[in-house]
Structure formats: structure tokens, C-alpha cells
Amino acid sequence: MIQALPQLKPWMIEQAELLPVGASLPWEMVFDSLPFGSDGLLPAVAQQYDTGEVLMLAWMNRAALRETLATGHVCYWSRSRARLWRKGETSGHVQHLRELRLDCDGDALLLLVEQTGPACHTGRVSCFYNAVRGNRVEVISPAMQRSRDD
């Protein structure tokens, strides 16, 4: 009796699961099989490469991901403006990409970045400046300089 094996598309990122450190898959083929959502987007977490601070979470479509890797400057997809959002294009608070990582099933991206100025449009280093403490949400970091746009 022949047992059906789970069907994996060629070069899906899940194939990396059993690989040892240093082994690799071809990026172009993995890229083609990434599970972008029905809206064409994947969540992308930006983390400051040296301090480890999580700066923000935004979204990328295929074009944003391609551009980010091609230029080394992080480009997201703005859901509110429905267009590519070259981070820092007006504020100057750009993110230089140090490394892009994919999670085990390729449906989330981690960007190790070198952030120029504050990442948050409120002028704070990180967008995650609200902490739930007991029955309150408390502001835990000060604004440095405010951007009119980010």
C-alpha cells in the first residue's frame, strides 16, 4: 500500500526544517512560494540589529519585499495609504536592512535593521511604548522628535 506523502510545493521554506546550520535553499524559488495572505501581505517585524529592541510591525507585499532586498532600504506596504511606503521617505528616518529572516513556515518576516532616528511617527525609538500594567496602559518611553510623516 502506497501512503500519500504530504504535498509540498518545490522549495517551500518548510523544507529548511530538517536542514543543518549552513545549509540553504534558493531564494528565488522560496520567494515564489511564500504564503502571502489573501490581501497579498505578510507581517514584518523590524528589530534594531545591535540592541535587539523591537521597533515596529508593518506589512510587506511581494513588491515591497523585493525592493527592500534590492536596495537595502526597508520598504513596506502601507495598508492605510494603499501604496508602497519607503520608510523614512519624508522624515529621513530610514531603516537600513542588515538581514532579513523568515520564520519556519514563511508567513512572518523579521528585519534586522539599522534605524536612523526614531522608528515611530510619535518620535519614540520604538512604536511599542505602551505597557499594560495592572488595569492601566502606561507610556514607558519618551518622544525624541516628532515626525510629520514616517
Next chain:
Amino acid sequence: MIQALPQLKPWMIEQAELLPVGASLPWEMVFDSLPFGSDGLLPAVAQQYDTGEVLMLAWMNRAALRETLATGHVCYWSRSRARLWRKGETSGHVQHLRELRLDCDGDALLLLVEQTGPACHTGRVSCFYNAVRGNRVEVISPAMQRSRDD
């Protein structure tokens, strides 16, 4: 001439934007106004509280968020299984919540956690073990122990 002000619902998290460090808003009211998506979910990033390593990205609905804060053990919503996912319920690889943070517009969550065992079902400390390097995607961290379920 009276100019219309932007309408903010009471106690939206955006109201924290202009607050100084240490000021706070009532959590229950902020919770009620959080912008869960049309699928009822928000992305949640888990970060190891002491090393700063980003462990995984998963999703929370209102019930998962409430349970996580009430118990101090991280509970997600599993999109694939369409049910609450108490992280580590079968593997033992639980996440103790140290602090929950919200971003500037409340549409992303950051969980500072104390992870027991590997966060990834592949047995790796973090799910983000695939790095894009040139035209390859390279495995950058070894498996510790594999979970049948996470």
C-alpha cells in the same frame, strides 16, 4: 468657522501619543477599542524578555488576549486549527508573560516572555532561523529538541 476635529473613540490607544512617561489610560477601555482585524485577530510578537531574541509571531483574538493577561501564560489563536492555542499545552514549552505592550495605533502586540524550551516546533529557540543571504536562504540556528506539537 468651526473646524471638525478628528473623531477618536473614548480611550483609544492613540490618546497615549502625547502623554509623558508614566502617564496611563484605563486598560479595559483601551481593550474595548483595539482595532482587531476583520478576522478578529491582531499579530503578536513574542520576544525573550532578557536576551531580546525575537522568538515567533502568532495571532491573538480578544479571548486569547484576555486569557494571557489573566493567567500570565501566553495563549494565541491558532489560525490553522481555528481554536485557542495555549502555547506549550502539549509540548510543555510554555511562555510566561513578563509584559505586554501595544504599539502606537494598537494594531500590533509585543509580548515579553520567559520561554520554556524552544519556541519553535522544529526544536529551535526561535522560529526565525532562515536568513536571506545573497540568492540563498540559509539555516542559521540548530534544532535543540523537536516538539510534536507546540
